Amino acid sequence: MTRARTAIIAGNWKMNFGPTEAKHFVKEILPEIGQVLYGSGSTQTLCILCPPTISLEAVRTVLDTLPASQQNYIELGAQNMYFEEKGAFTGEISPAMIHELCSAVILGHSERRMYFGETNEVVNKKAKAALQHGLRPIICIGENQEQHEAGQTEQVIREQVQNCLCNFPVERLQDIVVAYEPIWAIGSGKAATAEGAGNVAQAIRQLYRTMYNEEVANALHILYGGSVTSENINEFMAHPDIDGALVGGASIKADFVGIVRNVVV
Numbered sequence: 040m041t042r043a044r045t046a047i048i049a050g051n052w053k054m055n056f057g058p059t060e061a062k063h064f065v066k067e068i069l070p071e072i073g074q075v076l077y078g079s080g081s082t083q084t085l086c087i088l089c090p091p092t093i094s095l096e097a098v099r100t101v102l103d104t105l106p107a108s109q110q111n112y113i114e115l116g117a118q119n120m121y122f123e124e125k126g127a128f129t130g131e132i133s134p135a136m137i138h139e140l141c142s143a144v145i146l147g148h149s150e151r152r153m154y155f156g157e158t159n160e161v162v163n164k165k166a167k168a169a170l171q172h173g174l175r176p177i178i179c180i181g182e183n184q185e186q187h188e189a190g191q192t193e194q195v196i197r198e199q200v201q202n203c204l205c206n207f208p209v210e211r212l213q214d215i216v217v218a219y220e221p222i223w224a225i226g227s228g229k230a231a232t233a234e235g236a237g238n239v240a241q242a243i244r245q246l247y248r249t250m251y252n253e254e255v256a257n258a259l260h261i262l263y264g265g266s267v268t269s270e271n272i273n274e275f276m277a278h279p280d281i282d283g284a285l286v287g288g289a290s291i292k293a294d295f296v297g298i299v300r301n302v303v304v
C-alpha cells in the first residue's frame with residue numbers, strides 16, 4: 040500500500056526500564072528493528088523510542104552506534120517536558136535539555152492529564168515550546184469511557200484539537216504528530232475498532248483543515264494508541280487517515296518488533 044505520509048510507530052515505555060534495563064532492552068531489539076526497516080530497503084517507516092527521562096542518555100548511546108543513515112529512521116523521544124526555558128522549576132526538564140538527546144516528545148498523555156493535572160492549555164504551551172526547539176511533539180488526545188458511552192467523542196476531540204493544536208508557528212506545522220488515544224482503550228486490552236479510530240482520525244484531519252489549510256492537514260501525522268499489538272496493527276494501518284501507532288504495553292516487549300515488521304512488510 041502506498042501511503043500518503045511516512046508511517047510512525049512510537050513506543051511509550053511509560054515508567055518502565057531504568058538506564059541499565061533500558062540499555063539492555065534496546066540492544067536486544069535494535070538489530071531486529073534495523074533489519075526490518077532496512078532489510079526491505081524501506082525508509083517509509085519512522086520508529087520513535089520513548090524511554091523514561093532518566094534512561095534517555097543510555098538509549099541514546101546505543102542509538103548512536105547505528106550508521107548515520109539509519110539514525111534518521113529510529114528516533115529518540117521523551118515522555119514529557121516543561122515549556123519554560125530554564126529557572127526555578129524543581130524537577131522539570133526544559134525543551135532545550137530534551138533536544139540535546141531527543142528529536143521528539145510525547146505531550147498531554149492521558150496519564151499526565153489524569154495524575155498530574157495537565158490541561159489543554161498547558162499541552163498547547165508545551166507543544167509550541169517543543170516546536171520552537173526543533174522537537175517533534177506527539178500530542179495525545181482522546182475521550183474517556185464515560186464520554187465515549189455518552190456519544191461525546193467528537194465534541195471532546197474537537198475541544199482538545201482546538202485548544203491543544205492552536206496558534207502554532209506555520210513553518211513548523213509539518214512536524215506535528217497527533218495521537219488519538221481513547222482512554223478506555225489504554226492498557227485495557229480492549230482496542231478501539233479500526234473503523235471507530237479511523238473515523239476519529241478523519242475528523243481530526245478535517246478539523247485541522249478548517250484551523251489551518253488543506254496542505255497542512257494532509258501533512259499531519261495521526262497515530263492511533265490504545266492496546267495496539269502486532270495482531271491488530273494492520274487493521275489500523277489500513278485506514279487512510281491513520282499513519283501509525285503510539286504503543287504502550289507492547290513497546291517494552293519483543294512484540295514491538297512484530298508491530299514494526301507488520302507495518303513495513
Ligand code: PGA
Nearest residue numbers: 225226265266286287288
Ligand atoms: P497501551 O498504551 O498500548 O498499553 O494501551 C498506549 C499509551 O498509553 O500510549
